[in-house]
Amino acid sequence: MAKRILYPLMLILLAYLLFSNEDAKIIISGVAIFLIGMVFMEDGFKLFSGGILEKVIQKSTSSIPRAIGTGFLSTSIVQSSSLVSVIVISFLSAGLISLSGAIGIVFGSNIGTTTTAWIVSSFGVKIKISAYAMPMIIFGVLFRFSKSDTLKGFGNVLVGLGFVFLGISYMKDGFETLKAALDLSQFAIEGYLGIVVYIALGAIATIVIQSSSATMALIITALATGQIIYINALELAIGANIGTTVTAVIAALASNSNGKRLAVAHFIFNITTGIIAIVFLYQLADIVDFLASKLLIAQENYSMKLALFHTIFNIIGVLVVSPFTYKLENFLKGLFKNEKTSKSKPKFLDIGLTKIPDAALIGIKKEIFHLYENAQEVLSHGIYLHRHNYRGVHVDTLSKIVKNSKLDINTDVNLFYTNKIKSLYGEIVKFAAYAQESMDEKDKQRVYDLKIAARNIVESTKDIRDLHKNITIYLKSKNEYIKEEYNDIRLSIVTVLKTIYDIKDETDEIEILSALEVLKDSLKHLDILRTQKIDELIREDKIDKKMATSLINDASFAHDISKNIIEAMSILLIDSKDIQELGEKI
Template sequence: MNIFSICTLCGGLAFFLFGMHVMSKSLEKVAGGKLESTLKKMTSNPVKSMALGAGITIAVQSSSAMTVMLVGLVNSGIMELEQTVGVIMGSNIGTTLTAWLLSTAGIKSDNIAISMLKPENFAPIVALIGIAMLMMSKKKKRQDIGTIMVGFAVLMYGMQLMKDAVSPIAETKGFSDMLIAFKNPILSVLFGALFTGIIQSSAASVGILQALAMTGAISYRMAIPIIMGQNIGTCVTALLSSIGVNKNAKRVTAVHMSFNIIGTIVCLTLFYIANGLFNFSFVDKPIGAVEVAGVHSVFNIMTTVILLPFSNQLVKLAKKLIPNSKEKEDEVLLDKRLLANPPLAASQCRERTKEMAVMAMEALHEALSAMFTYTQKGVVSIEEKEQELDVMEDHLSTFLLELSSRNLTDEDSRTVTELLHSIGDFERISDHAINMIEIGAEMNQNNQNFSDSARADFATLFAALTEISEITVRAFSEQDTNIAMTVEPLEEVIDDLTATIRDKHISRLRTGECSPELGVYLSDLLINCERVSDHCSNVAVSIIEIGQAKLLNHEYMTALKAKRTPQFIENYTAYGQKYRLAEN
């Protein structure tokens, strides 16, 4: 083995890692919101969580990415620590698929059909198809599938380069002398952990081991502890990702490390005890690429079977290793680690925006209720909600802007656009709720009260505002364009109500039933009511236009009002009848 072989080995590793990265990212994009819907199914059932963890890891082709995702989800308070244990176990099983794919490099046969299973034979065809899809298809999803195919071909080409580079290694005396050290299981475990930790990819380290195994220089005795060490080394990525997170998120990494370390100790001990009792004949025989994949799978499945009943104990161990501190930790709305998985990040942004929507609606309802039954407790509750919404809007807008710069699918791009439009509207609704309660507080302080007629009018207007806020939040939460279509007719009815209430107030002024001072309060209150309905309309239009792939709010709104469809007229008429003001 000379300097050129080392260069080829490094180049092969580079191609391998690059192909894995490209394939993993594209798989995440193709999976899209399915990751979110899968995570929503998480329960306290460890077996179900394990199956889901394996499925997601197979989808993204990276157990490290899965663990980093879990750290981010726990740090954001989206998942509980207990839910992650089964996912981590399943992730270790899911990551073994890569080794089985790589093991096809060792296939030898004169049969053409079987020979075509070798990467060096079918990878170029996969690459050609992938390039054709990238260049000829205009659909984003097909382009992503093409990228997956190209990434897979590059990965396999890297594997082939590594295999060719290490082929002469079996004839090198220095290498033979070095292998003697790997007969010590502890050194082998440490080597596997260290090497995997350096390159931060268990798939790559297993691939290199498979390439070495094809030379016939690696025995089962050497490979088994190295494979176990590789599982420990893959924790390095999670360890690095846990820097700067809260203690509960750090415990995710502690669970991951504990699981792999305990699994290695238990399985290695059982293997050597069994070997001592039964004297396995295969331990000193050369191991092949397929056998490496088999050992990798058996180890991870055995570790999971052994430790799955002790899931709660792993959580307790993590809590003992990282105890609670007396200092209160800052809450994280959305952890930036989620940006590594844009589809998941986009779906979590929507969940947080739904929380904003509900909170804004509650603040509005409390303000409307407190206008005529003023209490200081109600004021404090609304102010707390408004402050929290300010913080959420600031964090979400920053996060969404950063997310928008990532490589997003068309669907995720539309989601980000819609949310950026909506979060400002929900935050402004809470601002108007504050304005309303301040008007109520000032009227209470100055002993000012609207006339019975004005109060009755406002009761009707407030009922309409309550309904428009409810249907807006429902339309946003369910992404239902049919519900969103009913918002604009009600917004116009509210505009009609505010205009009529102003006219009626002028009439009362002329008769002396109301004072000019009350006119100031009435005008300010009506302006805030109009603004709330306008913001509800903005959110509804955003839902409709995103659903119809339109982006110009003003043009769309103008067309909607000008067209006056039968459905629009029907809804407008129904709401007009429902919210009629009493005659003086």
């Protein structure tokens, strides 16, 4: 409700400023152009990197220092903490990185955002940067017409940089002309009142603009033109850091538990950092003066000293908070419990992964294993066994387990298939369709193979529906011969399920292939023996013709179930195309 009222009021106020004050219009236009530039740069790096950024983030979170370094470097390069956050939340939701690794990246990303201040203070306020902006935009637009995604991405980056530089130029010109009519520095406030007022202003500006980088650019250009004094600029910078936590928390309200955890981690980090900066503001200012002299930054170059201050207090924040990362991780896991995921709902298909090919492939594969877990449950219950009956036991005991099992499982196989297999399969297919839009031909082929694996799993559960009916009937039969045949059918299926369970964590793909080939051979051998046995039972009048036709059909169902599961696992458990092709030749 409050947002519905505040948003129109902000638009009215903005319109008033734009039409009533020429200088304000130039400054606000500069901020808008700067933000457009950041968006172009973000999109450009997505195309230009070709998935490198995602691979680096995924593989560089094994320790907290590495995660922090990854967060710093990735944000420094792409100039977008929001892009990094989206990738991190997506990876976290798909189980590709740990929460502690994600928190480390967020900490490092905070340091990475300070590079914007260095760019603005180093180039934006010293030279006529607009002279470089136009050529960048022109060449960037030309590159955007290229057929190559890499060149398109590079074009977007150039356009983005051009707009960033142009926005800085507008802000600087706006403040310079404003000073002739109104010198804002006369409203400077020193002491603790100034700290409170300017921190609040910095936070509010960031909440309104929705970008701490744009706020820092605004602060630096105002400082460079003498519109604010140095100490107030430091306070505004602290406020900008605090303001980002508010925007992150607001964005996380509609997010999943992982998004909320990262938002709170970000909030705790920035508030802690802000408190340290406020308490030791004047001491940090002295440290900045000392380091500036060592870094050959001129005494009067307040813009670069502000950038240095911004970097120092974020580094101090990381040094103070990062030793408590694992405790913070446990706290956040307790604060936000994982959403209870229905078996019919996807666990690893975060929509953010659709734009990240490698991560999308991993997410699809994990979700198909989730589908198989569901299928394994209904297949086991369909032959009147629980999964714990055959997991962890020797294969030689399976025959005894099957014979001694009771018909005490009341799973509605049809309902299970509809609610927990078919619906989840539909989600996988839908996600895969979106993910393939961002993939090259090789990745699209892998998705196609994974979809075949998913389809095979689904087909196996369709067949168990028909088989289950006759198993229920004939296991209650007084005819021991037909009962024995159906127990053999159950045994053949449970042997496949147990073997898959035993090899699913195997890392040697040759060993996996060997185990699957043994299953295929035993399946063929069983079919031959079963056909001979059925013929013999018919000739000796041990089963009637109705039993015989049911047995023939159900033996076919059992064969198809096992065959589909084996083929699905040959795709899911073997990544090497060479080994897959070797299996096909065998």
